[in-house]
Amino acid sequence: MSTGADELVAAYLRELEREAERLPWNARMELLEDVRSHIEVALAETWPDGVAGESGGHATEAGDHAEAGDHAEADGPDDTLGESGEDPADAEAKSARVREILAALGEPREIVDSAVADEPGATVPPQAPPPGVPTGPMPGLPIPGPPTGPMPAYAFAPTGPPYRLGTAEVFAVALLLGGVFLFGIGWILGLILLWASPRWTVREKLVGTFVLPGGLGLVVWLITVPTSSRACSGDSSGFQHCTTSGWTLPGWAGLAVVALGVALPIYTSFFLVRRARQRAFTPSRADRAISGALVGFLVAVVAVFVVGAFAFVAVSGSGSAVTPSHTEPSAVASYPGDPVPPPSSESESAMPTASNFTSH
């Protein structure tokens, strides 16, 4: 029995991670990502490229298997190396290949040593920002006026991670979190953007999809469903028939579900943003499409307003030419027996007692 390819890679990466604690956070993350990606790519290329010479006749056999399952299995780091359902000889060949790849990569200590030599900020304790990273204005804040501060211009150049998010990624995360409130389709759009982006791995995309489906909408749905399913109908005899379908949770469990339902999607958003920022910013086609669509939408909104304003001016200018089918707002509000209660008086009278208690 040989050690599984999975475990070999995992052990190697763990050791690399331990060694890389000498590096600043950014450099550590980048190195780990690069090496992990190297192993994945090298493994994925092994059999399609046909290095039959290395493992003798067996490699060609394994090559046929690997090619057939290539598209399905080669994306996810965890699934790629899995050997469930393969015959032991294939697993053996894969483990052997992984050993070769890892041996060629070299000792983790050696790699980190060379990273330390290459990294001027490597001696600073971990978690401290490296000197090259601008600690000045936050990305979201506008910089007022011309930059008069001592910050050199190159400090703003997009160099190391974290990289900025593309429009597609921003929309993906936002729509996954709250898109379900946009007529329900927002979340689907977010899902499409998520899976279209090259800045997330399949595993991260799966997290984005399933934690939680519908984003914050799921918890809202869970809260509203048990109460709203209590349907009452009055019949002609004056009885009210009420049916309560669905289910209700006991208080503590409901609270836990709500807390999870809120926390998990928010955590996923942070997770996705953090992972995407570890990968270089590349304006994707989806990115340009969204920017285009946004501009188009804004232009359309402005156009509608302008046309509406012109129409209004034209209609009110011609005076009596108002179409009779036009519904006045007063017609809606003038239903008898439906007086609009002054909302402020009641709520204000109720509030002071509550706030008096809480303020002590």
Add this chain to the structure above:
Amino acid sequence: MEPGGAAKAVSQMRRGVLEFCVLALLRDGQRYGVELLRELGSVDALVVSEGTIYPLLSRLRKEQMVDTVWQESPSGPPRRYYRLTEVGEKALAEFVAEWGRFRDGVEHILTASGGGQT
């Protein structure tokens, strides 16, 4: 001279030269890490531990000699492609000129001194 001294000198030279070999490999277009290593591996004794190329590439990116793009691949995981920037091109051109003078000079001295090292 002790043998460790020669090995150290070669190792330092390799370190210094490797980054320009990487830049030179990117002259004809973008490549990803595994691809670069395949090319470098065909030259004996240029890369000892493949993993060390990634800190090097990271530094080149910070120095804006290369920039990087993640691209999906028709088969397998996405690849991180590296490509030469204008800064990198300039640095490479300077090195190529310097390297010619350096190589000629060293060779001239090594051969003129009649192999006294052996």
